Amino acid sequence: MAYSEKVIEHAENPRNVGTLDKDDPSVGTGLVGAPACGDVMRLQIKVSDEGVIEDAKFKTFGCGSAIASSSLATEWIKGKKVEEAEAIRNVDIVNELNLPPVKIHCSVLAEDAIKSAIADYRAKQAAKRCAAE
Amino acid sequence: MAITLPIFMDYHSTTPVDPRVLEAMMPYFTQKFGNAASRSHAFGWSAEEAVDYAREKIAKLIGAQSEKEIVFTSGATESNNAAIKGVAEFYRDKGNHIITTVIEHKAVLDTCKKLEKEGFSVTYLPVSSDGRVDPAAVEAAITDKTILVSVMLANNEIGTIQPMAEIGAITRAKGVLLHTDAVQGVGKTPFDVQAMNVDLASITAHKMYGPKGVGALYVRRSKPRVRIVSQMDGGGHERGMRSGTLNVPGIVGFGKAAEIMLEEGPAEQIRVRALRERLRTKLQSALEETSINGSLEYRLAGNLNISFAFVEGEAMMMAIKDVAVSSGSACTSASLEPSYVLRALGVGDELAHSSIRFGLGRFNTEEEVDYVANLVIEKVKHLRNMSPLYEMHKEGIDLKSVAWVAH
Numbered sequence: 001m002a003y004s005e006k007v008i009e010h011a012e013n014p015r016n017v018g019t020l021d022k023d024d025p026s027v028g029t030g031l032v033g034a035p036a037c038g039d040v041m042r043l044q045i046k047v048s049d050e051g052v053i054e055d056a057k058f059k060t061f062g063c064g065s066a067i068a069s070s071s072l073a074t075e076w077i078k079g080k081k082v083e084e085a086e087a088i089r090n091v092d093i094v095n096e097l098n099l100p101p102v103k104i105h106c107s108v109l110a111e112d113a114i115k116s117a118i119a120d121y122r123a124k125q126a127a128k129r130c131a132a133e
Numbered sequence: 134m135a136i137t138l139p140i141f142m143d144y145h146s147t148t149p150v151d152p153r154v155l156e157a158m159m160p161y162f163t164q165k166f167g168n169a170a171s172r173s174h175a176f177g178w179s180a181e182e183a184v185d186y187a188r189e190k191i192a193k194l195i196g197a198q199s200e201k202e203i204v205f206t207s208g209a210t211e212s213n214n215a216a217i218k219g220v221a222e223f224y225r226d227k228g229n230h231i232i233t234t235v236i237e238h239k240a241v242l243d244t245c246k247k248l249e250k251e252g253f254s255v256t257y258l259p260v261s262s263d264g265r266v267d268p269a270a271v272e273a274a275i276t277d278k279t280i281l282v283s284v285m286l287a288n289n290e291i292g293t294i295q296p297m298a299e300i301g302a303i304t305r306a307k308g309v310l311l312h313t314d315a316v317q318g319v320g321k322t323p324f325d326v327q328a329m330n331v332d333l334a335s336i337t338a339h340k341m342y343g344p345k346g347v348g349a350l351y352v353r354r355s356k357p358r359v360r361i362v363s364q365m366d367g368g369g370h371e372r373g374m375r376s377g378t379l380n381v382p383g384i385v386g387f388g389k390a391a392e393i394m395l396e397e398g399p400a401e402q403i404r405v406r407a408l409r410e411r412l413r414t415k416l417q418s419a420l421e422e423t424s425i426n427g428s429l430e431y432r433l434a435g436n437l438n439i440s441f442a443f444v445e446g447e448a449m450m451m452a453i454k455d456v457a458v459s460s461g462s463a464c465t466s467a468s469l470e471p472s473y474v475l476r477a478l479g480v481g482d483e484l485a486h487s488s489i490r491f492g493l494g495r496f497n498t499e500e501e502v503d504y505v506a507n508l509v510i511e512k513v514k515h516l517r518n519m520s521p522l523y524e525m526h527k528e529g530i531d532l533k534s535v536a537w538v539a540h
Binding site: 003008011014017019031032033034035036037038039040041042059060061062063064066067 | 443444445447448451452462471481482483486518519520521522523524532537538
């Protein structure tokens with residue numbers, strides 16, 4: 001399969017590979033996919049008190065397109081407000097990376113990873129407020 | 134010796150034409166271009182003579198008793214179709230049951246599926262975790278309706294060599310015909326249609342350093358005399374079993390490739406096995422959590438099918454893009470299903486997605502093996518560092534206990 005230049009570029013030089021402290025209340029972790037399906041993405045965000053994603057990290061088990069999709073996702077959400085990050089759609093990733101139809105699921109997974117990380121962050125914030133009350 | 138990139142380690146997919154083979158073929162394109170079926174002039178005679186010589190060498194390579202048992206085709210897919218459909222049609226009155234295995238090439242499996250639609254009944258035998266067919270299972274599956282057993286000599290993905298002689302003893306005793314897709318094994322593992330009681334065998338030139346587009350079907354002529362209904366009708370070439378003008382240059386190349394295999398095959402396999410073992414031991418001593426798919430003992434010398442846990446195969450191939458290999462990860466195919474062969478061994482889907490097939494052959498060198506081993510070790514480590522599964526494994530999390538949300 002021929003990859004687009006952007007996929008190759010991201011896969012060879014992935015941005016924001018790494019791990020944030022999942023126990024930090026300002027960190028949200030999303031883990032999506034399944035090993036048996038050939039792709040698992042973990043995407044983490046660190047959110048400031050003002051609701052801005054100040055850091056994002058990922059680790060991905062998957063093909064070049066899956067790695068590129070998650071790398072691009074972290075690049076896009078860094079510096080965005082949580083609500084803005086939530087608005088990112090998989091088609092945006094498909095268009096940016098020129099993903100072929102057979103690789104669209106990689107972009108879906110990346111969108112899910114963002115949403116899942118945000119949901120985890122919000123759950124933690126809600127739990128924190130509950131504890132404070 | 135300097136390394137030239139890219140490096141080819143995908144010899145199960147195809148092989149380069151040996152320069153000696155190409156040299157033998159050349160005159161048959163321009164000067165000796167006759168039609169082997171032209172009986173009336175020297176152009177035809179010299180073409181026929183060259184075809185006969187090739188037929189003899191190919192017959193000798195597989196232990197056939199007569200060169201008349203070799204039917205030239207366009208390749209192994211055609212040979213498999215001609216054998217299985219040809220036997221099914223001819224012996225239909227005798228029975229409608231065929232036995233094969235779940236790890237056959239698609240050219241066999243899809244042919245059998247088509248026959249099922251036409252009223253035949255097919256038994257797909259499982260294989261053990263090391264990829265071998267149990268001869269006792271073949272025997273147990275034979276009924277009074279069974280007309281054909283088709284078991285591959287060696288598997289294209291995992292290189293596992295099947296107990297052909299044991300299976301042949303059973304089919305002969307039971308009076309059932311035995312076909313083998315011998316494409317991957319010929320010249321690379323001992324194969325003798327007489328000793329193994331094989332009745333039909335599919336072979337192809339391009340897996341043994343000959344040209345693409347030419348193959349052969351061995352059809353036994355005595356004890357028993359095997360009959361097939363031809364799948365290609367026309368001028369009655371190849372004793373009516375496969376009509377169509379013979380690909381003379383291709384056949385000459387096939388014959389030369391067989392001749393080289395007869396002379397050099399056994400020594401070559403020793404050298405290739407040493408290269409494979411060099412690659413395997415380097416990888417397995419430098420990397421944790423690797424596993425070999427298929428039997429190490431009953432294995433083609435050039436085959437190494439290995440899973441690097443926590444690393445996806447296609448990402449791996451992209452990371453070593455200067456090395457031509459293949460993967461059981463199906464990310465490249467439309468279905469997104471991992472290899473059915475690895476599944477048949479009971480290799481989990483995650484490890485099937487993590488598999489890489491190295492196929493070593495005639496023109497690989499020790500320097501190439503060392504280069505590839507070092508590159509693979511580096512890239513597996515790199516990809517594991519960005520794998521959430523590897524991190525979880527290192528934290529002591531049992532990945533099987535995680536409630537994954539599959540897509």
